[in-house]
Amino acid sequence: MENKLHVKNLTISFRTSNGKVQAVRGIDFDLAKGETLAIVGESGSGKSVTSKAVLGILAGNSIVEGGEIIYDGKDLLKIPEDEFHKIRGDKIAMIFQDPMSSLNPIVKIGRQLTEAMILKGKARQRESRLTFNAYLKALNDRMVQGIAKGDASVAGALTKKCKDFDAFEYKHLALEGAYNVAFSAASEAITEIDSVLFEIEKKVLSDAAYRMKNIKSLSLNSINDWVVCAKADQLKECAERLPAEAKTARKTGDYTETVAILNTLKAILSEAVTFTQPNFFAMGYYLTFCPEKKLPTMPSVEELNAYLRKYLDDNFMLAFIADAKNALAYSADLFYKELLEAIAFLKQNRTVFEASALNKRTVLGAYKAMAKEVIETIDPLNTVKDSLVYTFGTGLHTEIEKYFGGIVKNEAETKRYAKQKAKYDRIVAKGKTPNGEVVPASLTDLELVRQNMLHQIDRLIAHFEELIAARNTRDYEAETIALIDFLKANASGVVNKVTKRIAKARALKLMDEVGISEPRKRYNQYPFEFSGGMLQRIVIAIALAADPDILICDEPTTALDVTIQARILELINNLKRERQLSIIFITHDLGVVANMADRIAVMYAGKIVEYGTAEDIFYHSAHPYTWALLSSMPDLDTNEKLDAIPGTPPNMIYPPVGDAFAARNKYAMQIDFERQPPMFKISDTHYAATWLLHPDAPKIDPPKTILDRIARMKERRGDTHES
């Protein structure tokens, strides 16, 4: 599975007036595409801090001590704020715990919902335009370089092909856009008619005037050459009559005529939505370049599709794909040549870092040259970004700064230590007891930093060599198709403009989806007019409106009641399935986690103490903290006293030497207070950091409450399977 997000050795502290609080102490995890990772733990365990670091919204007094968060080839801890603007909210969105503080109290809900959509619509349009142009230009360049090889006439022909592609792709999108509008209007009209009919039958029709007008406009919008076409006149006539008819019906109370009109409309629309969708891509080409500029008459859409497809393939597409494939192969040749050069260059410059004492000037010179060389290897036609290549420069630079900064700092520390120690010794020599001790010098391990640099270079060389080794397995055919699809997707981003009206319609739909009744009325209200649960739903709607890549949910349903919680979780799960969304889900409610999570990380005192799939954690948990969490919540069969976890989490200004949970852990052993346990591997997917898993440790079973519950759950599942 493709990994979306990589978090490595993340360490974060907070500067406070009492000292430095170590909130996150070196955690690692990754997030695959379309996967939900749940982070579970008490408040103060560092789970929210982790998610905020991913979104780049850590509080001002935070210090990122180390580690990396890699998304789309960028290290989110190192990129500048300007660049983060493009990612935050757009690619990575967040649902916050407290809705009141994440909404603006003096702006109406409707505006807050549509604001991001409109801004983002514009930004995305610009972004797509740039990406589309850049890749098409790169493709054109590579075609000209690889195929024409200096022949001007061939080069001209190739350039024309690219321009043609650009032109008819736009026609395609215009056609498909119009079709989509009409089609969605038709399906929406059908659902609306259904609900109106239902309400008429139950005699509870509300807001009739608005809804009839809505049905009318939806019906009229669904007229398109490929949706409602043959019966367009009848549809128009019915739709025009509807509002007036409904008005009289409301006065007389006799709805027979209105129902008849609605049924006719529904019949026409229901028929229309079953028609086959034409191949607009091929049609766009035909309409743009065919001399008649008019579609041939065909008995069925399938035949028309076949005809158009053949026309496109014969006249343009096959040749274009062949050219693109050649260009890709040529580009790949260049890429591998660059890789070989880069490897040689890196190996040659590596010697600079091997010296026992580094020279700042030479090192910086070598670093600059290497970073430049590495960036040059990037293949402009490659749509998947290589994170190692993109982060190499910044990563190495941080280490270099650490090294030379360390030299200065070490000197100062040694001096300070010597001075204080001398004073201390003087006092001792006088026979007095000094109050306090001398803080030992905290020195940066320069050798370690230097090794890190070498390691980074070696890792990149190894990565390049791997790429070269995998050269023969590349499938240019598939890559060409992927590239053309990528171009198509970006082109559609340019055409799909978000206007205020579209944004409002989308916002109303979202509000309905998250379970807000009477969205039209609510749209014009202010946050204070909503209850807490309602506000939370608004916040969720805002996050979903952005259509993000990664969604971070920080206790999104903690304040909601079960029915709404279930609806929201279903909504998030559906979106995840539809859009291949990756989700980081932070919560302390294990029932919710069981519903949402594919994998679970249990955090305590800034560390991940257990990590595994949902089944691993719930059925085979191994860490005492996980046991404590599981047994402290009541379920529907709990009657005995709850096993509350005694005490409170440790003060993270002075984190414990050994296992942080030892003080509250009834299974703690002597070693738990002395040394931190490493991550023990239980299975390929399941890890836990507890000394209980050490071969020498006594064998301890999970508490009885948990075993009982697992047995009960098995029983219940057995029952449900039988029934």
Added chain:
Amino acid sequence: MSHNPETLLKVEHLCQYFGFNRAVDDVSFEIKKGEVFGLVGESGCGKTTTGRSIIKLYDITSGNIYYKGIRISAGLRSYYQDIADAKKEYKEKVALAKSPEQAAELKRHMEEIVADRKQQIALAKSDLKNCDKEYSKKLVAEVKAKYEPLLANATDEIKKEYRNELRKAKNAKVVGQIQMIFQDSGSALDPRMTVREIISEGLIIRGERDKKVIDQKVYEMLEMVGLVREHASRYPHEFSGGQRQRIGIARAIIMNPELIIADEPVSALDVSIQAQVINLMNDLRRNLGLTILFVAHDLSVVKYFSDRIGVMYFGKLVELATSEELFKNPLHPYTRSLLSAIPLPDPIYEKNRKRIAYEPLVEHDYSVDKPSLREISPGHFVQCNDAEFEKYQKMLK
């Protein structure tokens, strides 16, 4: 289960309207002494409003609330509304009246209604006025009975104590027997008062003036809820959420209440802390013999904690049964939808869970036959009409 049949609180046709918003609509239930009564439902269904109406934070629109048989709350607004409506109707109708006899008849009818409602209002007002009087009279009698034999050869100290107790008894109010614990302990505690001031505030209002007694009681309460004496001089912001909730509980129980209204007391807390607070409330309930009205939306917690449960939906009480019965045989479709939405710590079960949706318009046909709360089996009430009543009875068999 409670073995004591005495009814502590009785809510009768309670209605609470905010303008057109019917937050609570015709809700009736009883709470027996010593039991925990859970009230569940989605946000905005009126469960919190019910709790707040009982403790007289709102003036109720109509209906009656009895505490130990004394009417402590009565809705007057509906009576006034009736009078206004009757007068308006009379004005409209008398203009269309065909004969003087008919007009006189209309007037008589109107006056009848007005007189009846006025009498009701007077009755309710006198009840409300006298409920505290009666209660304090009773307390004064008790105090007198206790101190009278001692007074003959009493020291100054005992006389002082007697005066103190007498004053407290005279000031006593029935509603003082009901105390509330709020959901958000952060905003329920005054940030500028120390814990000692917060906890003792109620005692002082009730008339306690002896500093020693106050301190003694505050320490006692702190220890009872698992805090220590040193905490008394600190401010609320120095405590964690769980500790703040404990302070809220101490503030409620220092008044020596019989009924506690706990409005989502654990919803805002962490799991591990949640368990601590639930255990604490369970202990207090057992040791002090408290009766609790437990308002919450976490059904696992409600099931664990309550003896009987009422399910509310849009201001109406739709189902009422013992917690075992409710979870075993849920009858009302809304209850079933609610139970189907409970998340359980079992991934395989969760991934195959089917949520039952509740659409009131599809489920019920109330166009002709109006629903009411009816007893399907002993102690199990469901909001239904005749047809549904039969259906539910069949389902139970």
